[in-house]
Amino acid sequence: MTQKDGSTHGYYRSLTRNIVILVIVVSITPMILVSGLLLYQFQNSYREKIYAHLGEVVQKHKQKIDGFLKERLDDIRFLTRTFTFEELSQESFLQDRLFTLQEEFGPVFVDLGVVNERGIQMAYSGPFKLGRALYSDAEWFKKAMTREYFISDVFLGLRGLPHFIIAVRENWKGQSWIFRATIDFVAFNTLVENIRIGQTGFAFIVNKDGEFQTRSLLDVAACKDIYLDLLSEGKAGENKMRIVERSDSTGKLNILVADFLKDNDWLLVYQQDSADAFADLGKALRWAILINLVGGLAILTMAFVLSRRIVKRIAEADQEKNKMDEQIVETGKLASIGELAAGIAHEINNPVAIMVEEAAWIGDLLEEEEFKESGNLDEFKRALKQIRTQGKRCKDITYKLLSFARKTDPREQDVQLNELIEELIALSAQRAKYGNITFKTDFQETLPTVMVSQSEMQQVFLNLINNSVDAMEKRGGVIEIKTRLEANEVVIEVKDNGPGIAKANLGRIFDPFFTTKPVGKGTGLGLSICYGIIKKYEGEIEVHSVPEVETTFRVKIPLSKDRTDLTSA
Amino acid sequence: MTIANVLLVDDEVPFVETMTKRLNKRDLQVSAAFSGAEALEKLGKERNVEVVILDVKMPGMDGIETLREIKRRHPLVEVVMLTGHATVETAIEGMKLGAFDYLMKPCDMDILISKVGGAAARRREQETKIVEARIKEITMRRA
Numbered sequence: 001m002t003q004k005d006g007s008t009h010g011y012y013r014s015l016t017r018n019i020v021i022l023v024i025v026v027s028i029t030p031m032i033l034v035s036g037l038l039l040y041q042f043q044n045s046y047r048e049k050i051y052a053h054l055g056e057v058v059q060k061h062k063q064k065i066d067g068f069l070k071e072r073l074d075d076i077r078f079l080t081r082t083f084t085f086e087e088l089s090q091e092s093f094l095q096d097r098l099f100t101l102q103e104e105f106g107p108v109f110v111d112l113g114v115v116n117e118r119g120i121q122m123a124y125s126g127p128f129k130l131g132r133a134l135y136s137d138a139e140w141f142k143k144a145m146t147r148e149y150f151i152s153d154v155f156l157g158l159r160g161l162p163h164f165i166i167a168v169r170e171n172w173k174g175q176s177w178i179f180r181a182t183i184d185f186v187a188f189n190t191l192v193e194n195i196r197i198g199q200t201g202f203a204f205i206v207n208k209d210g211e212f213q214t215r216s217l218l219d220v221a222a223c224k225d226i227y228l229d230l231l232s233e234g235k236a237g238e239n240k241m242r243i244v245e246r247s248d249s250t251g252k253l254n255i256l257v258a259d260f261l262k263d264n265d266w267l268l269v270y271q272q273d274s275a276d277a278f279a280d281l282g283k284a285l286r287w288a289i290l291i292n293l294v295g296g297l298a299i300l301t302m303a304f305v306l307s308r309r310i311v312k313r314i315a316e317a318d319q320e321k322n323k324m325d326e327q328i329v330e331t332g333k334l335a336s337i338g339e340l341a342a343g344i345a346h347e348i349n350n351p352v353a354i355m356v357e358e359a360a361w362i363g364d365l366l367e368e369e370e371f372k373e374s375g376n377l378d379e380f381k382r383a384l385k386q387i388r389t390q391g392k393r394c395k396d397i398t399y400k401l402l403s404f405a406r407k408t409d410p411r412e413q414d415v416q417l418n419e420l421i422e423e424l425i426a427l428s429a430q431r432a433k434y435g436n437i438t439f440k441t442d443f444q445e446t447l448p449t450v451m452v453s454q455s456e457m458q459q460v461f462l463n464l465i466n467n468s469v470d471a472m473e474k475r476g477g478v479i480e481i482k483t484r485l486e487a488n489e490v491v492i493e494v495k496d497n498g499p500g501i502a503k504a505n506l507g508r509i510f511d512p513f514f515t516t517k518p519v520g521k522g523t524g525l526g527l528s529i530c531y532g533i534i535k536k537y538e539g540e541i542e543v544h545s546v547p548e549v550e551t552t553f554r555v556k557i558p559l560s561k562d563r564t565d566l567t568s569a
Numbered sequence: 570m571t572i573a574n575v576l577l578v579d580d581e582v583p584f585v586e587t588m589t590k591r592l593n594k595r596d597l598q599v600s601a602a603f604s605g606a607e608a609l610e611k612l613g614k615e616r617n618v619e620v621v622i623l624d625v626k627m628p629g630m631d632g633i634e635t636l637r638e639i640k641r642r643h644p645l646v647e648v649v650m651l652t653g654h655a656t657v658e659t660a661i662e663g664m665k666l667g668a669f670d671y672l673m674k675p676c677d678m679d680i681l682i683s684k685v686g687g688a689a690a691r692r693r694e695q696e697t698k699i700v701e702a703r704i705k706e707i708t709m710r711r712a
Contacts, residue, residue, distance in 0.1 A: 346626075350581050353675035357587045360678060364594050391675060 012311050019307035027299045035288050046281050050255075051243050054197070054277075058241060058257045058270050061195055061203065065261055065268065068191060069166075072108065072183060073149055075101065076168050080179045085172035088114050088179060094125040101181075110163065110182040115141065117176040126182065128159045140165050144178050151262060153207045154185065154214075161185070164213075189214050192268070198279065201272035205261065213266055245274060327513050345398040352398070356391035359384050414449040415457055417490060417557075418483055424462050425481070432469055436476030444484045451560035456533045463526040464494040464553050470517070471498035471551070489539075489556045500547035509543065530555075572682070573689030574598040574617050578608040578635065579624040579651065595682055605630030605638070612643055620669075620688040622681075625652045625659055633662060640667045645695055647688035651676070 079088070079097060087093050094112050101109045111126020119136025135141040140152035144167035152165040167180040192214045195203035205213040229246075241259040248254055253274040261268050275282060363384045371377060425439050432439065468479045480495045501509060508514045512528040534541040539557040575597050579585050585601045592599045600615060602608035605627060612618055621639060625632035636648055650663040650671035660671045669688040672681060 349674065350584070354581060354584045354587065356675040357584055357591070361587045361591050364591055395675060 012315055015314070016307045016311045019310060020303045023303035023307065024299060027303075028296055031292065031295055031299075035292055039285060039288050042284060043278075043281055046278065050277055051257075054255065054257045054270060054272070055241055055243060057195060057197065058203070058259050058268060061192070062241075062259045062261055062268050065191055065205075068188070069151055069262055072181070073151065073166050073168070075105070075109075076166050076179060076181050077149065080168045080170045085114070085170070085177050089123045091123050091125060094123050098125045106187070108184050108187045110184045113180045113182075115167075115178040115180060117145070117178075122177070130158060133158055140167060140180075141178070144169055144180070145176065151265075153211065153265075164188075195270060198272060198276045200276040201270065203268060203270040205266045205268050207266055324513060348394065349398050352391050352394045356388055356395075359387040359391070412451050412453050415452050415454050416447070416449045417457065417461075417492060418443045418445075418447050420454065420457055421461055421481055421483070421492070424458060424465055427462070428465050428469060432479070435469060435473040437469055437472050438478050440478055440480045442480065442482040447483050447485060447490060448559060450490055450537075450557050452537055452557065456536075460530045460533050460555065461492070461494070463530050464555075467526065468494060468496035468498060468551070472496055475499075486556075489558050492555045492557075493552055494555075495550055495552040497550045500549060500551050501543065501545040502547060503545075506543065506545060510541070571598045572596050573685050574619045575685060576600050576602060576608060576611060576615075576618045576621045578602045578605065578621060578627075578632075580604060580627045581624075591678065592682075595678070597682075597685065604628075605632070605635030608635060609638055609642065612639065612646065618646060619692045620685050621646055621648045622672075622685065623648050623650055623668075624674075625650055625663070633659070633666065636663060636666050636668060645692060645699075647692045649681075649684055649688055 083093075083097075088097070094114065098109060098112045101112075111124065111128065111130070113121050113125070113130065113133075114123040115121050115135055119134055119138070119141050121130060121133045121135065124130050124133070138157070139155070140150065143152070144150040147169070149166070149168045152167070154162050154164045156162060157165075162185045163182050164185070165180050165182055167178050169176055169178050171177075192203050192205060195201075203214075207213055241257065243255070243257050245253060245255050255272050255274050255277050257270040259268050260266065363381070365371070366377065366380055366384075371380075374380070421443075422441070425441070429439070465479065465481075472479075475498070477497045480493075482491075482493045482495070484491050505514075505516060510527050510531040514528075531541055534555055534557065537557055539555065541553065541555050543551065543553050545551040572595070575592060577585055577588055577592070577599055578601075579588075580603055582603060585603065589599045589601050600611060600618070602611050606629065608621065608623070612621070623632050623635060623639075627635075630638075632650060632652075636650070639646055639648060644667075647669040648663075648667070650660070650668045651674055652659055652671060663671055669691065670684050672684060
């Protein structure tokens with residue numbers, strides 16, 4: 001038995017597990033797939049959008065910076081074309097030009113200078129004392145001498161401040177000279193510094209050696225290798241904008257947008273922390289994960305709770321079914337016992353009849369003359385009478401057995417319930433006597449008959465009486481049965497002063513298979529059959545019980561339609 | 570003259586024998602049959618049987634079947650049904666088929682005698698009517 005319990009327990013556990021797994025797989029899989037797919041698509045398109053945006057920003061600034069440099073160069077070239085070496089060599093004239101330029105463009109031009117082909121500055125106008133400075137060894141001078149114009153990288157130079165130079169070479173009387181202008185580093189810087197996106201997005205310019213041409217706002221040393229990579233790629237490949245995502249030496253992922261400036265001399269780099277650039281994406285991702293987690297948790301909880309509940313129900317149903325199976329077998333057994341009893345009763349009837357007949361024959365013979373004088377004649381007669389009495393008793397028993405084992409007769413007929421109940425009381429009298437139970441009746445003499453099936457009514461009231469007798473068998477008591485007519489209804493009350501019905505059971509006593517009797521004693525069908533029968537006649541059956549005091553079953557059976565009309569008429 | 574000329578039909582031999590003796594003692598002319606078929610045979614031979622006491626439950630041809638046959642062949646013979654247990658249905662069916670009355674087994678002798686007597690009286694009355702009718706017919710013919 002324990003082994004069986006163990007195996008069924010295991011069965012329910014594996015059932016629970018299977019349901020849980022099924023629910024989880026079926027609900028979580030699509031959730032993860034859908035959210036993953038959406039997130040992936042969203043990430044792609046969002047990345048494209050960010051890239052496009054950054055690309056556009058960088059493109060615009062590249063044009064702006066290139067434009068700025070070209071304009072400044074054009075300004076200087078215009079001056080060299082318009083004025084001669086001699087004119088420009090006069091410092092006062094030069095001063096005027098610088099003044100005009102500054103008036104025109106703001107403090108972009110810091111100073112102007114005229115340098116001859118040996119590198120000696122012939123004239124200078126500006127805030128620094130740089131007259132007659134010698135530039136023959138300066139890098140920019142060497143480069144400027146080889147071409148028509150030149151824009152230098154940023155360097156510290158003689159003045160010790162970062163700046164860069166625009167130089168234009170001209171010829172005068174067979175000799176080359178250079179007109180140079182210094183561009184204000186701060187003014188130039190603002191062009192690049194203005195590119196600020198998000199919290200970590202910024203831009204800067206590096207030259208071909210990876211040296212910074214503008215101030216970088218943040219520490220970008222960690223990324224230096226990447227810039228060099230970008231530079232070398234730029235040299236090898238075509239001259240077009242590139243957008244890459246690289247992790248720097250500290251492992252942080254950065255977006256880099258790079259484009260060449262100034263005839264591929266400089267590289268404009270925009271750099272932003274990926275996490276910052278894709279902040280919205282990150283937020284969406286976090287939400288998605290949160291929702292997935294919460295949803296998953298909800299599904300898990302639901303799967304567990306639901307499957308537990310389902311399995312519990314199944315287990316209960318199984319249990320109920322088992323119980324019911326047992327009871328059906330029990331009922332079947334009872335039915336066959338009933339049939340057997342009927343058969344036996346029938347068979348006994350004939351021999352008993354013969355015995356009684358024979359006794360009666362002896363009685364007849366005793367009437368003959370020859371026995372009249374016998375001294376034991378009275379004793380013979382007494383014995384024969386006893387045989388007859390006991391034979392009649394046997395007949396009564398078999399008669400009752402037969403009439404109750406008989407199939408119920410569902411034909412409706414006029415039944416006088418007083419008589420019917422009286423008969424049933426007589427039937428139960430023997431049992432009641434053993435239990436020290438007495439019957440008390442209070443019948444309304446004028447009770448009209450009702451149109452019902454005799455055998456069904458017998459069943460109903462015998463069940464009620466039997467229940468009362470069963471309940472009081474141990475302690476004895478009184479069963480009181482009352483009948484009366486009450487507004488077109490015949491009301492029958494069966495009241496006993498037995499132990500009563502527990503309040504918890506009161507609502508269930510009419511349920512099929514509900515019984516408080518020990519296993520095998522009661523089928524739990526009696527009252528439910530009563531209920532079914534009474535309901536069939538559109539009647540009512542109700543119970544009132546005060547534990548340890550009394551229990552009353554009240555049955556109401558409506559008079560048939562035509563009789564109702566009669567009484568009301 | 571006896572109270573009645575009776576044919577007792579039951580498959581229980583001891584019952585029939587005792588019953589026969591008892592009824593004989595009470596001025597009844599009794600012959601016995603132990604099955605439906607035998608009863609019909611005897612009725613065919615002994616034309617003076619007035620009342621048949623017929624057990625309902627018998628092996629082979631049962632009481633109801635025998636009753637039907639008796640009434641078909643000998644409509645004037647009265648039948649009293651004898652049942653082991655009173656089932657209303659059997660009694661009603663018997664009455665419909667023309668039984669005079671029914672009795673429960675074991676039965677009180679006085680009741681039995683009175684019922685048989687009643688049945689015999691009716692039979693005789695019927696017979697008398699028939700005889701009178703015949704005489705009338707014959708006299709009418711003469712006339």
